[in-house]
Amino acid sequence: MKKTLFDKIWDAHVVDSIEKGPQVLYIDKHLIHEVTSPQAFNELKERGIPIFRPDQIVATADHNTPTIDQHLPVKDALSRNQLEQLSKNCKENGITLYELGHQYNGIVHVMAPELGITQPGMTMVCGDSHTSTHGAFGTIAFGIGTSQVAQVFASQCLLLKKPKSLRVTVNGTLKKGVLPKDVILYIISQIGTNAGTGYFCEYAGEVFENMSMEGRMTVCNMSIEMGARGGMIAPDETTFEYIKGRKFAPQGEDFDKKVAEWKTLPTDEGAIFDKEYTFDAADIAPMVTYGTNPGMGIKITENIPEQESVSFQKSLEYMDFKAGESLINKPINYVFIGSCTNSRIEDFRVAANFIKGKQKAANVTAWLVPGSKQVEAQIVEEGLKDIFENAGFQLRQPGCSACLAMNDDKIPKGEYCVSTSNRNFEGRQGQGARTILASPLVAAATAVEGKIIDITKHLN
């Protein structure tokens, strides 16, 4: 039978099946962080169950960490306690932890790929819905709840029903100024926030084949915003090239052997998907969101659509936008470039390239938050930090930061923030804050102009 990329990996990880019920799926790598793991550690402790495979778990501190003065003790007592709890739990159980300040510390979905922990053909989980990011490597990766974190701790397995398969194909060439973020925001705006629920999504076609690993991660990251538990892209030379030589990647002959194995993973010609969508790259433009879910996106040159529903009205009311209006020239006081969606080196290169030789608008507070210590170091090394500082920007330290505003990086009530993160939910970036999702290019342009501009007219 012809198999999809997803089928091949899933089927190879089934340990057992319950008749008419779920399957026992083996998990190769389990990533954990401070927010969704403490209750799972407690659960096992209370039940007297040991951690089954501590060597297959990697921990980082990211959600609840400050992005300035990381060398000082964390001020907020609750946050500090949560971080201390993570350190204690990892130490007691022999789990590798890249804690605050460690050279490998960073957002879990930035740190693991850059260390070569994420590899094609694996099953990976983390108590975080954006675990779908790792699917960029041809990996089955998905977010889980804390009860499931405890299950993986106890057995390195999960009980799951095999999801249905979905393929989104985008062929053609992207227009200038259209970034991977625009591609995924466009897809979600077309198919909606629950089109993928119950499915695992494969992205296929020329656009993804020609995309860098950073771009693929941005796309797969937001699969959950269309409801899909995970998204994945077939591994190819771009994938192998990215992994080669990374710290935890197989080395030498082992690497060559693995590559031969990985080359068998792509979906067989003629394999059947339960659902398919196809788009043309030429139809995609720089995107912005105008509402309170990631499906409420428009091309930057379009006007906000009209809709009758109560939820739609409530959303526009929250954003203080009117149906029919354009977002171009909207004054913006906050810009956030960061999050597991867009905080990799490529994102900062795009931003620096636009910002170079310009100045940040006086009205704008901009937070530039690298995804990891390694990204931070590379920003310095490539001279991007100087570009940012000369333009009046300040680079912060790595973490999830204003994407979910668990730490002090909160957007004030009523303010708009053009953000490269993944969710524009009410209050996501702070109580009463209004989020406009966009690419790092649109975010950088907004920071320079102090308002949203039609970026398509500003590309040289």
Place this chain on the structure above:
Amino acid sequence: MEKFTTLVSKAIPLPIENIDTDQIIPARFLKATDKSGFGDNVFRDWRFDKSGAANTDFVLNSPTYSGSILIAGDNFGCGSSREHAAWALVGYGFKAIVSSFFADIFKGNALNNGLLPVQVSEKFLKVLMNAVQENPEVEIKIDLEMQVISIEGTDLFENFEIDPYKKTCMMNGYDDIDYLVSKKEKIEAYEALKI
């Protein structure tokens, strides 16, 4: 985990679509390291304004409605995987959530905490929503064994689906950990073969 067999209760209507887990429990309340206390902050920013005063327009603050069933709009629980959302709803006193569609991760988290997600048709969701809004005293019955949700005192009902394994777990208060730990030998055999 508490057992769930049959529930008869009044219900609280919340006819909003795409209620995400950031609304159910905002991120700033995720700093605890145990599962208790989240109920106090369920729907925090809809229930209270920034100064902490109760928002009287919000249904959970309305003296008209009460009960342990929440009836909510389509695509309930989308967004973040935080199980704190399920803990918050259970902590507040909900035992079942009724919607025409649930996000994947939330649905699993709810089932793992004895909170029953009941998925009904869009049509029946409207029927339920109207019935409760017209008569807040009306009781809804959820019979898990028969997989039926009905409006007491009427002949209005609908069957609902649930994974048979999860149904057994809910009805007996089992969770997945015991089952998975009991599979240790098979898991080790898999590891010996594959890794």
